[in-house]
Amino acid sequence: IICCPPPLQMQFMLLFSRQGKLRLQKWYVPLSDKEKKKITRELVQTVLARKPKMCSFLEWRDLKIVYKRYASLYFCCAIEDQDNELITLEIIHRYVELLDKYFGSVCELDIIFNFEKAYFILDEFLLGGEAQETSKKNVLKAIEQADLLQEVRLGGGDLHGI
């Protein structure tokens, strides 16, 4: 069903609580809603069943699942088998850092009530399943700019067409 994804791309990212409630989902491969629901259900079950001391990686269908728990939230990414699991773990960590910096010691409630913000940050950090901007400062700067909604107009034509 997953149609020829590009090399080493992240397939999807899920955030869910310890109770198994989905908090955020981002799909980088086109799937049907039914399929998405099935995958989510299966994965949440599998991940929640794992013991804390166990490996953060999982084999699931032909994909690798990399998950990590932060407080009551599970961050869970699906990557391809040849990809590097450790760096995916760090991507999760970087995302958490970004959230933390943006919300100021982030908690599950922040994400529930401002989940569109969480999406904006994710989109600024990962684009189409690839790490887009890895500098923490740059990501947050972009988000803040958009938040402030200053009309950052470029003057006349002086900056155009360089």
Add this chain to the structure above:
Amino acid sequence: MKEIMVRAIYCEMLGYEASFSYIHAIKLAQQGSVLEKRVGYLAVSLFLHESHDLLLLLVNTVLKDLQSTNLIEVCMALTVVSQIFPKDMIPAVLPLVEDKLTHSKEIIRRKAVLALYKFYLIAPNQVQHIHDKFRKALCDKDPGVMTASLHIYLKLIKESPESYKDLTDSFVTILKQVVGGKLPVDFNYHSVPAPWLQMQLLRILALLGKEDQRTSEMMYEVLDESLRRAEINHNITYAILYECLKTIYTIHPKSELLEKAAKCIGKFVLSPKINLKYLGLKALTYVVQQDPNLALQHQMTIIECLDHSDPIIKRETLELLYRITNGQNVSVIVEKMLDFLRLSKDEYTTIDLVGKVAELAEKYPFPYNSWFIQTMNAIFSIGGDVMQPDIPNNFLRLLAEGFDSDEEDRQLRLLAVDSYLSLLECDTSGLPQRFLQVISWVLGEFSFLKEGLEPADVVERLGKLLDDDAITTETRCWVLAAMSKLCGSSDALCKAEKVAHKYTSCLDTALRQQAVELELLGRDVDLRTRVLPQHGFCVWLQVDSSLSFLDGFVSDALARGAAPYKPPHQRQEELSQEKILNFEPYGLSLPVSLSACSLTDRQSPTALSLSSSLSNLLKLEGVKRVWGKQGYLPEKQATEEALAQEPSSIFAPSHQQACSESQQTTFSTIVEQDQEKRQLASSLFVGLGSQNLGKPEASSSQRFRRKVRPEDPSDVNRSLAVSSSFSHSSSALDVLLDNAIPDPTNLSDSTSEAVPAVGNTEVVEASEVSSLSGGSGPLAQPSSQVERGLESDLPSRLPATLVGLLRSDVEELCSGESLSLSACKVFDADALVLAIFLSNISDSSIQEVSCLISSEQLKVPEMCSTFSVLSFYLNVVVSLYRLVMEAPGTQAIVRGSVSCASQATQSFSLTLSLVDFIRPLPLTTEEYGKMWLSFSHDVKQNLMLLKHEEEDQLEAALTALKEKLCLHIVDVIGAEGIMACQLVSGRPCLLHCHTHGGMLAIWLRSPIADLPDCLLYHCQKAIQER
């Protein structure tokens, strides 16, 4: 609205359907304030997928926002474009996104690069023309933009590492700078400089250095540096280390680095952290094929991991063991795998592992037969019905075909029968269907081997299987089939018939057929022994898979006017083509002015009114057979060929008559080839048929003979068929020897005389003495001067058949101590003839010169030209290759090598453009109109015409295209022009150009899938270079 949209997103996440809000999301993105737009775009990217119909409504918004002066709006538009964008609409935004590559803000540049990456992934051909701009992005001063461009390069290099070897140095330099901490501190992650960038570079280097020693040597130093730097004990350094290890083991090995890498793997494997251990096992699995000793070093750890409480670790360990399996350890490893399988619940793991176990069991000479049978039994009962169907098939084939010794075979089969009989005695309800099928087949075929076993007994046991309700109809068929084989004795027959009788009125046709067959065969013993002989399992059946017995029927039908067969995918394609919407603004759309000549289009509403007149024209039967939906059909059968030449066919353009001649000649060879193929298929020996005329052995031996007896006409005739030929010094040698020192002015005469002497073949004389201008003899001539003299008159050495044709300049390919190679392209009507001139620039003879070329993208005649002697006074030979581009691509690379007895091999490569294979296609406007409608693949694009001051932009553009691409201008009507060309040989492509306001809208159509795309690329280049 914004709040409501956020809530709708939330609902979707919770699993409630909120599709009613999709359209509102698009509206919000379209009309809202910037803040609302942001949420609108977010909702769109979460709700919709690439092929969602509603997405089309977003295109205009995206276009507007891309042109906005507000940075944030541009950012949002670029973000959404790189997440979801319909493939068909890429041309609309492409120029705008391209513009953004030169934007002053790095965030915009970065997003534009990523958007282009996305475009490249979904439609590679459309962004081909901006590869240069990718290079600019790679050199961007902002590290973020550069990092983004690496995504594109990783993909590009993965596809063709050869074309990017020149960038190795840049990548190594970048990595060196990154590792050395030259990037801004912003990019550090836990005090490691830009880890993501490092990993991307390491991956690229791995691809570049693979199987390439020279390139690998460039990166050893930086890899060593990376290994050394990654010392901090943090996950991120391990991530980089892992990538480094992979690169080191992928590229050309260097022992020193390998040693260090092996040490690193130890760090992983021995780590107490479970994640690192896992990665260590993964790395070991990766490298163990190259260096099995590594596994030995970590023996104990591996054993520990095998009993680890976390199944994922176990699983990875088994993967590692699978890689190091050999004849001695196979039984232990298989045992471990089966243990794991018994505990595992996951379907995917089961399928994968069962396949591996079966592979191992079959691959290695198993210790004893009973082990094999037991293992396979375990596989069947565990793998059950989820495993790959070829596992039971292979097993049965193995049993049936047997091994070298008959005794061994008998034993194996007997063992199988024994074990299955005992299995049937126990409870069979838990056994998977596949296993039952295997059991019944084996018992049906081989139970006679067991002495003292009554067939009636077996029938009875099999019959019991049928009582179980859970058993599927398919399995029932297998059981009945086995029974029909066992009906030898009257006792068994009686029992079997009783069972079968139940099914003779069954609703399932397959089962019913099986039962009726059993009854009939039971009544007629002779027939039964004929149909089901006791040793029938190893009789080879001959199946005519090409269904050649239907050929006559097909050609009859075709002659009666039936439409030729179209494979399902093509039908599908045409269907979807018809359904597609017209996304172009009407103004740009199809040539209304051309409608007079019925060049209308189903996609163009403005031309709809004309479609009725058009349909009349389309009814021309004769036309259809030559020009089907997929265009010109040169491969069609003889019947069509004949029809095409009937006078009734009004559509017999001149060019076609020109090529029909050549087609008829090829036609006879096609028939020959077909028969040949069938013969080859039926016999196991796949030899070299006579259709492989260009095979090295055949032609070289021929050549030798010809050398001895140059006057033998039969040999010359045979060489006629060799599609790629070369010239050599046969009869001219005699001439030259007679004349001792020929007069230079006579040289051209002697050549032209020699040509008719050999006949009108492609084997022509090109041997002459050109350097003997002075009386002092060749040795006195400086070699450089000789060569210069050659350069100028190399083309004159081309065979007479090619002399009148257009050709390119002679280009030097490579030059060694004694041999110099030049090439010249000759544009023949039905192929590109590549002439390679081998010149001897030394002052002694060269022995055994041979030249071999190959290409991935082209059809190259497989031949190796060999010249036994290239003497110093006969210093030039020409080797000719007729090249045809089968699958269109924008360019093709031809590689070749020349070797001779005394010297190292010289290799060269030559890049040929698609344009080299394009020939004008002379058509009338009416013919064009008809062809246009029948072609299914099309591409449209707007190109900027830079020179605004020109009086007649269209004419200038058309002339440029005509000159650069060899197109035929069919007609010019007002602001529109139509052109036609063909890809050799005989695959047409039509172009329609339309100018408006400094833009040139080009529309290409062809029956060949990629041809319009590739040609468009060259059109763009031609227009830009103008």
